[in-house]
Amino acid sequence: KAGVTQTPRYLIKTRGQQVTLSCSPISGHRSVSWYQQTPGQGLQFLFEYFSETQRNKGNFPGRFSGRQFSNSRSEMNVSTLELGDSALYLCASSQDPGETQYFGPGTRLLVL
Amino acid sequence: KNEVEQSPQNLTAQEGEFITINCSYSVGISALHWLQQHPGGGIVSLFMLSSGKKKHGRLIATINIQEKHSSLHITASHPRDSAVYICAVKDDKIIFGKGTRLHILP
Numbered sequence: 272k273a274g275v276t277q278t279p280r281y282l283i284k285t286r287g288q289q290v291t292l293s294c295s296p297i298s299g300h301r302s303v304s305w306y307q308q309t310p311g312q313g314l315q316f317l318f319e320y321f322s323e324t325q326r327n328k329g330n331f332p333g334r335f336s337g338r339q340f341s342n343s344r345s346e347m348n349v350s351t352l353e354l355g356d357s358a359l360y361l362c363a364s365s366q367d368p369g370e371t372q373y374f375g376p377g378t379r380l381l382v383l
Numbered sequence: 384k385n386e387v388e389q390s391p392q393n394l395t396a397q398e399g400e401f402i403t404i405n406c407s408y409s410v411g412i413s414a415l416h417w418l419q420q421h422p423g424g425g426i427v428s429l430f431m432l433s434s435g436k437k438k439h440g441r442l443i444a445t446i447n448i449q450e451k452h453s454s455l456h457i458t459a460s461h462p463r464d465s466a467v468y469i470c471a472v473k474d475d476k477i478i479f480g481k482g483t484r485l486h487i488l489p
Contacts, residue, residue, distance in 0.1 A: 327475055329476060361426060374418075374427070376424065377424045
C-alpha cells in the first residue's frame with residue numbers, strides 16, 4: 272500500500288497570499304488529521320476529518336480551514352499568510368478516528 | 384505549565400545503553416502516543432497506549448494512568464535510534480509534548 276502523500280513538499284509564499292495543501296491518505300483510511308510543527312511551538316493539532324466532516328479543530332484562527340472529499344483526500348487552506356505561518360504541515364491518516372495514525376512527509380511552507 | 388511534559392529534553396548516550404524517556408501529563412486522556420521523528424521531518428507512530436505496557440522489538444512503552452505518567456524505553460540502543468521522540472496525549476483533541484532529542488554515539 273502506498274503511504275500518506277502530501278503535495279507540494281515545499282512551498283514559498285509571501286505575506287498576504289493564500290495557500291492550499293493537499294493530503295492523500297492511505298487507501299482505505301477514512302480519518303485525516305492535520306498538524307503544524309514549528310521550532311518554537313512544536314507540534315500542534317489543526318483539524319481532524321472523518322467521512323467529510325470536521326470532528327475536531329485546534330486553537331488556530333479562522334484563516335486556517337480545511338475540508339475532506341468523498342474519496343477521503345483532504346485539503347487545508349491558509350488565507351492571508353503571516354510570517355508566523357512558516358512551518359512544517361503534517362497530515363496523518365488512520366482507518367477510523369482513534370486508531371494508529373500514519374504520517375505523511377509533510378509540506379514545508381516558508382512565508383516571506 | 385504545559386499539559387504534557389517530557390524529560391529529558393536532550394539525551395546523549397553511548398551505543399548499547401538502556402534509554403528511558405519520560406512523559407507526564409495533567410489532563411484526562413483516552414490514549415497516549417509515542418512518536419519518532421527523524422531529521423528531515425518524517426514521523427512514525429511507535430505506540431498507542433491506554434493502559435499497561437507494550438513492546439515492539441527493542442522498544443517498550445509503559446503507562447500509569449493513576450500517576451498520569453508514561454515511559455518509553457530503548458534497550459541496546461543503536462545510532463539509528465537517534466531521533467526526536469514525542470509524547471502525545473489524546474482525549475477529544477491531541478496535545479503534544481515538546482519532544483526529547485536522543486543522540487546515540489557509536
